[in-house]
Amino acid sequence: MENQTRVRCPENEELASFMKNKWKEMASQPKGLSDNIEMALSKAHFNVCNSKNPIRTIKDFSTVKGVGKMMLKLMQGFFGTGSGGTEPDDLTKKGKKTKGTKRYVPQRNSVAYALLITLYRGTSNGNEFMRKQELIDAAEASGLSRAPIAPEKGKGKPGHFGSSPQDWYSGWSCMKILISKGLVVKSSCPAKYMLTQEGKEAACDCLKRSGMAESLDKSASVEIPIHMDKQNSLDMEVDARDLESEVTSPLNKQKKPLDVPLDSLERV
Template identity: 30%
Template structure:
């Protein structure tokens, strides 16, 4: 039989460290939050009970401050126990005086052995202590500070629940945008010297069973206790917007239109309602950027995937970096989930120094392939998969950089096959193909692109958006004086290779496994039939087998809007309509 899980020997210390860690995060004291987190991690590894904070001094990351704090909390806990239960030790043979720290731990957590005999009346007294202690802790409750991350999340979810058109939940990006005006800290970017944002409060709310997280991608909603607390927080009054809110540009102080926190329709404060709104008809959503970059207040920076600087022989590891440095290109090495190079507009302060702050992804991405890499990707199937992910990443201008370095005579595929694959990438997929001779010429091309994009975007106003908003706003682009761009966090998170896939994405991959179905043709099919179920439903309405075979033949594909054709339509009908195995 499997052994029962080992019971943790220091539950009080663990609980207090977790509370102090969460409180520090809510107050924006991220260094202190990190200190408590490291101490908690060290405590969880220690297998023996600790009788006082002073004894914990032997553990890593337990300094004098934390140990003294634990002793003070332990003393308060002991006094609270004494206040709740009258002393019963007089005349029992025990010495007068306060119990030890171990006694306090034993009275609060029943599985710790007490250092004295457990008579029936003592057990009853200990159980009474435990029950009243728990009820006392519950009476104190959890009440986040105003304009903290936890408060903002609860109020944002409550405001959404009062919307008659609510879906009953918010996604992560929706919740971040709804909660940001209600919080003094950023939900998107960590402060200087920290990796934690206001979003970290959500884990606390989930652990305290105030917020429920379901589904993949995640959906957030209030529990019953969370709804009660959110109502109380919301009833305290309309939360004023902070002066350093992200809705105002830090360099210029120019404010974007503020959202009325009492409204449930996303309307700008003071805006008159239209006849359609008064009649209750659905209205198109108003685009409101989370932050804005004005001309002269950002720099264009080249982002290089770290694989491009670490792969290959040691002598070539830094060749690209050295060339970029020699050409004076501002660049940043980081992990990119799609593409090898892209450009971001990065905010800077009034002194012109670069900050670790907001970043917007420009509408250009580069996938670099040396001929051996191209050959290998075709053989193992990554060639089509990478191109599909590039088309889905939210960037319009995709550049396929082919480095013709080395000989192709000793590769596994003939040169004609490789050249045909490159041609198909340009003609069929619509990517811009750039050929270079070696890594130096590739660096020179990236240098020219960086300078051109600096000129192209330098006089524009850049507006941040989510991927859903970008798809909705893209028909309005290009604009002469402004453009809508994804934040780097939104772009890179949405491009994770192994993230959970939607039915629509799996259906697209399934279609592309059929010979003759390119990504372009698969996308055209998906425009009319989002899922296999919708396609099967369409086949079910067909009266004859011939009608099924011709169902998809008229779908328009590609820039030339050519028909999918009867051959592919028949193949798809056989695949999805044949009940048994295909012969």
């Protein structure tokens, strides 16, 4: 099923990727995909790619052409349970008017979420920036994203829907969102990625919401006792050697035979 349409709105790239991975997941099951579901997924995916407006909630998603009850149920894993009722109704009505008044915070376990937190952690130890591959590797290893970040090489044909998880899209594309939202700055060649002040605040917000706010402090505090233990163990070894020398020295002196003349023994 051919689909060469790129995502027009950067904020919808994660949703488009999720739909595509859902297609692959269902197709790999023993029963496979029915023609009706395949057509519905393909149509909804096409319309999501063509949407000019960001699709932030399941309520927004329900307004996309070709999205029905079945599609809403399939996409609950992306938006989360009840996510459509957690935001005020006027958010979707105002559209672009509210875009600049509310700071963008990536959705939990999204690629943008993983990249933001990883960049925050990577630059919290004194480093001012991270490079692309370094950031991708660290974000992949963190397990914070439910979708792959690095593109897969040599798989599928570009533009073929469902042929490969990364034929025209890769999780790294979400970096464009972070840059466009003013959370990350890209500079130099080769590229260096740095967090803005707003990006640091957004990363802290993500960590607080997920309960990982103190992880950096804990990891930093653990290093001190480890070094202390190593030093203590060295001191103990030195003390043990000194003690051993003190104990064995008098014993060695006592073990030396006394040189007593035989004549003196006979006299006694």
